[in-house]
Amino acid sequence: MAELMIDAKDVTRNFTISRGMFRGKQQLKAVNGVDLTVERGEVLALVGESGCGKTTLAKVLLGLLPQTSGTVELCGQPINDVPRLALARTIQPIFQDPYSSLNPRKTIGSIIALPMKVQGIADQDSMRRRVEETMDLVGLPPRLYDAFPNQLSGGQRQRVAIARALVNRPQIVVCDEPTSALDVSVQSQILNLLNDLRNELNLTYIIISHNLAVVEHIATRVAVMYLGRIVEIADTDTLFKDPQHPYTRALLDSVLTPDPNMGIPNNQLGASYPNPIDPPTGCSFHPRCVNAMPHCATVAPNGKADGGHYVECHLYDDAS
């Protein structure tokens, strides 16, 4: 039987939002009842619009944010019981936004070495060697060892963030937009690298990406999130060939393949993303949905699972 690396049940994470002096506080359900399992060796992609809760869910799975309710098990152990250092050796993040996540006063070498120091590795020589190896792996020239983040281009900074996560060679890597700031030649190297490491070390990945071509290439399974919920999940081929949720379809319609004979698609996703503090009733996607039916505005759809293909949409309700 496949080994469960992550087992999340009904996970919710709320943020308390203050709405000004007299209006009190409100709960923002950033992650709202997510069930998710990840097996060893899988590459699970989390996709969905900005603000749908991908990073929040990832942070809960990383043990960086406690869940408001629900349970998360990491390698069979409740995540809240795993000691910090052990957690850091098991699961490591690569976060988006390399601009704010790198300390501007530290050299590249020491930024990448930090997770090793945290683990108590003290031998300067072996630390430096490992850092240089890792820099090489992600395509950073050795001369940048003593450089500072502001001397690097956007792409180079992202490589530093990736090197920092890989330096301790963790088992699960959570990549939040790992390649979005990279040019394609480095992206392909990173994707190949992630792929190689996965095969060699049986690594498990959770990959958050806006680039669906990347997702299609690297992920074995894809979870589509909308307003804090997973609205569709399936293995990658099924999802790309037979997307069921209208949101998934709009998302796939928006993919720009490098075909000069095609124009910019119209995904017909009219209105902008809803306010998560005051989410729509019924199916939370209904105000933007081209297939919406009257009861979509009032009744939240139940999920429907067909083998490994799960979808939450009234279009797939059993006729009764």
Place this chain on the structure above:
Amino acid sequence: MSDRVLHVENLTVDIPLATGILHAVDGVNLHVDRGETLCIVGESGCGKSLTSLALMDLLPTKATRKIEKLELGGESILGYSEREMSDVRGNKMGMIFQEPMTSLNPAFTIGNQMIETLRRHRNLSNDAASELAKRMLEKVGITAAGQRLGQYPHQLSGGLRQRVMIAMTLLCEPELIIADEPTTALDVTIQAQILLLLKELQSEFDMGLVLITHDLGVVARIATRVAVMYAGQIVEEGTAKQIFENPLHPYTRGLMRCIPVPGKTKRGTPLGSIPGMVPSLIGDFTGCRFADRCELARDVCRQSDVPLRDPNGKVQAYRCIHSIEMLAKGGVA
């Protein structure tokens, strides 16, 4: 030729560093016609942003710009004073950056900023400006535009902020828009919407558009012409069709092999890659800048600079010693 909105000849940008002079942009020629979209694509650090900043005269202070010709709408703007340039930037040339927060002032409402722009550049009354601002927000697909005018930038999502930036840029009906990674920070659904919007507005206003991006999917779908930059130089230029269906330069060919394409590249198999690294551009450099990474490199590639040439006069120019025939079959090696 009144169709030509931008004409740039021999643009060079040098940045003095502790270790020597960084030749960040080297001999770039560009031109854009009305209604045309020129995409500049290339590796991180290849000089795309500095090129666009140089056109707008917004380079970092320590950088020096050399340029033989810089014409906007047929008129040279080379000798313009700081003040005149700032006028040009508001009126004839619009800019959209990747992170709209760098150009939106967090302390003022959207309305304040749009109205201020209009008053400064178009000399409109408050009411007229406010009305025009509202109409422009509606034009870029922002609902409840009247309310949005009273909001601060941080109260808007990234997609909305980028729409506001586009609306602000359009206020003065520029002839040319320079957009540096305008959708890179946005999700694909919003990206598609913003690009569609840009394209529609561009043809409505008959503007020239320079779009800088490293996303080849975006380039293929929106570009009329494409300039591929490598290490500060344009290494290939042509129509979108030429560049994507018949790339010549070994670097361009390499790039095309790097991108995953759903349905074409097989999962689990390695993508193509371009081994090696961009050379340091500090100090003098002779020869083809791609030589160290190129599987077709010969000794001559390193001996003297390789010019950008268009041997068949077919718009597709490339910077490589090899013949078109050789490249067309040889790139696969």
